Amino acid sequence: MAIDSASLGLRVAQARQRAGLTQEDLARSSELERSAIAKIETGARRITALELARVAEAVGERIEWFVQESPPAIVSHRNMSDPGEPSPRIDTAIDRFVRAVKFTAQHDGNLRSTLRSIPVFDEPTSATQTEALAQQARELIGVGPEVPLHNLSAKMVGVGVLTFVLDLGPEAADAGSVLLEDGAVAVVNGALRTGRRRLALAHEFGHILIADEYTIDWRLDSTQNSRERIIDRFARALLLPRKSLDTQWRRLGGTERSKTREAAVRTASHFRVDMSTLARRLLDLSLIDDETAARVRTFKTERADIVAHDLVVADELPAGELSREYQAAVLRLFTSETINTDRALDLLMDTWEPSDLPELAPRDESEIWQFTS
Structure with missing residues (x-):
């Protein structure tokens, strides 16, 4: 959809403020005059495509963010935030994931039915x-009330939640989530350790179930x-069900001071949580x-614990993990030539290389004429 100069200028101003830049900073980074930035932000001056590309790079946004409407829940959240504060990296990541999911679902019926x-x-x-x-959440995703809850992201797909894991760095947020018209998107910071990543996703599941947009x-x-x-308590209860944890802790002698460490190590491994x-x-x-x-x-x-107690070391929710159902949908669009290689890699969040994509079957002459006649 077309966007007018005033609306585009407002987005430039919002992006600059969230990036913590002054007009002078943005002018220097985008090779524009400060007066030009001021006029662009008020809508008094149009911005060219090349200038917009430089501005987008300077503020760490994608060009599509400036020219397409954001999902309503994200707009609402951003309007409530302090416009003078820098934007968290996860805000930008979630915006990108939601746009990608909505686009892919629009063109792929299987993903639409998943959401x-x-x-x-x-x-x-x-x-x-x-x-x-x-x-109730365990029942919803088909997990018994007492068994360890492993592969949480795969189980959440069954109720319409797609999970994406991106390394946002140690200073960024732990996780975030967005409710869509149908389904939801959860993003977890891959910079966290495995147990904390699982706790973060469980926490987002709680927000989703009570309809936090x-x-x-x-x-x-x-x-x-x-x-x-x-x-927080919901997330702990989801991963560590009461009766099962009580039984495990007492069976391993956790109530005895001399056995507390061994019980903690084995219990944390069993449920795949961190010590905290x-x-x-x-x-x-x-x-x-x-x-x-x-x-x-x-x-x-420690390494000795893993050997002595035959513990399973699982790296659940590693950085770069995208929902398998979402990846399959993107590949279907690629192999049907609905999207090209660049768009496929973009939708796969640059976690794939061109060589990872399947080779497309060559078209015969009759098919070529269908596209040119």
């Missing part, structure tokens, strides 16, 4: 309600507000006291 309507649950207001929501979670185990504390999450969950269930929790947080799984 089904997600049931909405009442927001819990107590520990009891939070534990109940975690059990758009969320950015900067750090897990938040104490900022009651909602975040509730979602395990300690907090054990406190939730009154299985340990504060002193023991502090000790558990200091434990590290």
